[in-house]
Amino acid sequence: MSGAALIAERVARESYGKLVAYLAARDRDLAAAQDALSEAFASALETWPKSGTPANPEGWLYVAARRRLADAARRRRHADAAAATLTLMQDAIEDPEADMGIPDRRLALMFACAHPAIDESVRAPLMLQSVLGLDAAAIGSAFLVSPAAMGQRLSRAKTKIRVAGVPFRVPDPEFWPERMDAVLQAIYAAFSRGWSESFSADGRGRGLTDEAIWLGRVALSLAPDDEEAAGLLALMLYSDARRAARRDPAGRYVPLADQDVALWNADAIQDAEAMLLRASARRRPGRFQLEAAIQSVHIARRVTGWTDWSAISLLYDGLIAMTRSPIVAINRAVAIAHAQGAAAGLAALAEAAESSTLDEVQAYWAARAELEARLGDTAAPQSYARAIGLETDPAVREFLLGRAEGLRSSRGFSVDGKRGRL
Numbered sequence: 253m254s255g256a257a258l259i260a261e262r263v264a265r266e267s268y269g270k271l272v273a274y275l276a277a278r279d280r281d282l283a284a285a286q287d288a289l290s291e292a293f294a295s296a297l298e299t300w301p302k303s304g305t306p307a308n309p310e311g312w313l314y315v316a317a318r319r320r321l322a323d324a325a326r327r328r329r330h331a332d333a334a335a336a337t338l339t340l341m342q343d344a345i346e347d348p349e350a351d352m353g354i355p356d357r358r359l360a361l362m363f364a365c366a367h368p369a370i371d372e373s374v375r376a377p378l379m380l381q382s383v384l385g386l387d388a389a390a391i392g393s394a395f396l397v398s399p400a401a402m403g404q405r406l407s408r409a410k411t412k413i414r415v416a417g418v419p420f421r422v423p424d425p426e427f428w429p430e431r432m433d434a435v436l437q438a439i440y441a442a443f444s445r446g447w448s449e450s451f452s453a454d455g456r457g458r459g460l461t462d463e464a465i466w467l468g469r470v471a472l473s474l475a476p477d478d479e480e481a482a483g484l485l486a487l488m489l490y491s492d493a494r495r496a497a498r499r500d501p502a503g504r505y506v507p508l509a510d511q512d513v514a515l516w517n518a519d520a521i522q523d524a525e526a527m528l529l530r531a532s533a534r535r536r537p538g539r540f541q542l543e544a545a546i547q548s549v550h551i552a553r554r555v556t557g558w559t560d561w562s563a564i565s566l567l568y569d570g571l572i573a574m575t576r577s578p579i580v581a582i583n584r585a586v587a588i589a590h591a592q593g594a595a596a597g598l599a600a601l602a603e604a605a606e607s608s609t610l611d612e613v614q615a616y617w618a619a620r621a622e623l624e625a626r627l628g629d630t631a632a633p634q635s636y637a638r639a640i641g642l643e644t645d646p647a648v649r650e651f652l653l654g655r656a657e658g659l660r661s662s663r664g665f666s667v668d669g670k671r672g673r674l
Contacts, residue, residue: 256300259309260293267310268385273361275317282382282410284321292316358384358463359470360422362438366431369418374409379438381406384463386445394441396578396613432475436484436540439467443488451499451647461492472527479531483541486527490547493520505647513554521551542571561590578608582615585623594626614642618652625659632659 268289275285292313306312362379370378377395380386392402412418423431446460468485475481497511506512528548531541546567553559568584571577581604589597601620610616621635636656643649 256305257297259305260296260300263309263313264293264385267313267357269358269361269382271310271314271317272382273364274314275321276382281414282378283407285317286382288317288320289313291320359435359467359474362435362467363428363431364422365438366434367418367423368430370409370412371405372434374405375434376438376441377402377406378409379435380441380445384438384442384460386442390445391441394445428474429478432471432478432481435471436468436480439464439471440484440487440540442467443491447491448645450495451503451645461488461495464488465492477534479534479536480538480540482527482531483538483544486524486531486544487540487547489520489524489527490544490551493517493524493551499647503647505645505651507651508550509559516551516554521554524548524551537570539571539575542567542574546571559590561587565591576607578604578610578613579615581608582610582613582619586619589623589626594623598623598627612642614639617642621652622655625655 271289272282272285275288276282295316296309296313300306361382365379365382366375377391380391380394381388387399388403388406389399391397391406392399395402397405443461443464446462446464450461465485465488468481468488472478472481472485493516494508494511496517497513497515498506500506524544525548528541528544531544546564549560549564549567565584565587568580568587572580572584582601585597585600585604587597588600598620601616601623604610605616617635617639621632621639624632624635633656636652636659640649640652640656643652
């Protein structure tokens with residue numbers, strides 16, 4: 253990748269949301285702002301390698317995108333008003349006070365996207381797209397929604413912002429608490445996306461997890477008494493502490509139960525423990541605190557040498573009652589299987605499938621395949637085949653293929669569920 257392309261990638265990662273917000277400030281048309289900025293990035297990738305990277309790449313992109321918006325505005329016979337507004341935005345981009353006391357502009361704009369006039373279900377997805385630059389497919393995956401359905405939700409939200417005149421601006425501090433939950437959801441969704449993509453070829457995942465942890469720290473600094481903000485930061489730190497153990501030296505996937513605890517990051521674990529203690533001291537449990545507590549039990553294996561699956565099952569009982577999340581239900585079933593046996597876990601998994609559509613959820617089929625295999629169920633090879641087909645990570649896919657092959661070798665099953673065939 254050329255130096256110009258690397259700089260463009262860095263600006264996209266660090267300033268995309270800020271630039272979109274400035275460009276969308278007048279008309280509240282996020283789609284138009286995103287289109288203009290995309291055109292500006294395309295122009296940069298064509299121009300910078302020839303003429304050299306500008307001293308202020310962010311400013312160059314802003315001006316280029318602003319010109320495209322201004323051209324569109326002229327075509328709509330609103331040239332004067334658009335030019336005036338865009339001039340104000342140019343001033344704002346250099347105004348250190350424009351973030352209303354929030355030290356990270358991306359987080360400030362996430363608070364702006366959490367306006368109560370925007371439907372609650374789309375606030376976090378809107379943040380992920382407009383501020384962090386994720387596409388509808390990635391966002392849909394995070395929320396178990398098809399890319400088309402998520403694209404429609406986001407399109408409707410942007411239309412409402414434009415037509416209803418929803419103020420797309422950073423709220424005053426007095427409104428931060430009521431918007432914090434949506435912001436935390438978006439941060440966690442970004443972390444989860446980065447976690448699943450950490451070993452992808454483009455390296456975007458690693459940066460996204462780091463960004464999410466940073467945003468989590470900033471959010472907690474704004475609301476030091478918010479137990480869920482502390483719980484989320486603890487959850488992300490616990491998970492990130494295991495990053496180095498998720499692959500072996502050959503790049504093969506290593507499941508949590510088989511990870512070398514010596515590779516876990518002790519400093520990150522210590523920080524996570526402090527955050528969880530800070531959160532639990534207020535005795536107001538929430539989703540992120542419970543998820544962090546589950547991770548804490550897993551992490552305790554580095555001291556005890558074993559995992560307390562009964563405690564994890566109880567924590568998942570509380571979490572499923574609080575969230576009704578299909579992914580939580582799947583994880584709960586796995587915990588029950590460890591604590592009470594594969595049959596109990598498979599029954600819990602069947603219960604989860606009754607209340608949610610899980611046919612396209614890879615984690616469901618992977619868990620089902622494992623439990624069916626333990627019970628000697630002839631459906632296991634077919635479940636493995638579904639899990640393998642839905643998996644996008646090559647290392648995890650190879651791991652599942654190995655499990656399926658091991659099952660075939662030991663019991664005469666094949667990946668497609670027929671004896672004697674591969």
